Amino acid sequence: MKLLGSPTSPYARKARIALIEKNVDCEFVPDRPANPGTQVPKYNPLSKVPVLVLDNDKGMIDSSVIAEYFDGIGGGAKLIPQEFNARIAVRQWEALGDGITDAIVALTHDSRYTPTCEVSADWYQKQLKKIENGLAAAQRDIGANEFCYGNAFSLGDICIGMALGYLDRAYAQYDWRAKYPDLKRYADKLFARPSFAQTAAN
Template sequence: MKLFGSPGSPYVRKVLVAQYEKNIACEFILDRPSDPQTRVPQYNPLGKVPVVLLDDGQSLYDSSVIVEYFDGLGSGARLIPDSFVERIKVRQGEALGDGIVDATVALTHDSRYTKDTDPHSTWYQKQLLKINRGLAELESLVKKNSFCYYNQFSLADICAGMALAYLDRAYPVLNWRHQYPGLHTYSNLLFLRPSFIKAYPKET
């Protein structure tokens, strides 16, 4: 099994954390979709990473599908609970983390191409609001608990951590630790997990 991706991609890191949590053996193949030689569209018609190539030639995308596959295949505690009610909550947490990342990508990456970089523009403020409302919601989830739901590590925490780590890297001026002290405490513990340490190596 092979995972194609670029190490800086938040979605690739989401899948890597799940891979390490579930003790899955999967070879990492460095492939940037922006590279003209990329093989990604052979395996994902959308041309996005992460994509997993299975030994029988089948491919899996996107990150949500890959994490569910790893969760079913690997060992260790479930990342997506079996119970319907709990699963829907955890999936909602996934959507929240992914949504914060999408707004951050729009602000910091896509805006370079659309040239909509004026922080006072309506568009820019709209993305910023999505990030801040998302962080406020996450803060309320972790106020009394170590994890987003049921005081148990799940896919929701992988996505929350992915969003916070991506903000640190792509949009550090937000200084979310100062604005959201509950998330600061939460992330201190989360980022100590071996899976996070491996998926988020110190950047030089």
């Protein structure tokens, strides 16, 4: 089993953090879909990372599915609780973290690679508002807590941490730590976890 992904992709990072947290025996193979010779389209018709290459040489796509797969086959505490209401709550946190990340990607990555396509100020503000409203909601609900749901680390924390980490990487001029001090405190602990430290892109 191999996990293909770009070392800087936030969604690949989400899967890599789940892999480490669940102690799954799986090699991470750096691969960018945009690079010549990439193996990604062979395993993912959408040509996106992460993609998990299973031992039968079939691809499993999407960070959400891959994280749930690692949670099922790996050891240790569950990243996605089994109880229905808890599971839905953690999935909500996942959706919030993924949604903030989507807006950061739209604001930074997508516009950077379409230099001929003008990005309107209105469109820019719309993406920024998604990031700001998303962070404000996360800060409001996390408050002084260590984890976004309950008393244990979950997939929700992976996704909120992925979004905050990607802000640092792709949109460093945005000082989220000054605006959201509770998120700063929350992230300081999260980023110190080995799974986050080992997957921080240089």
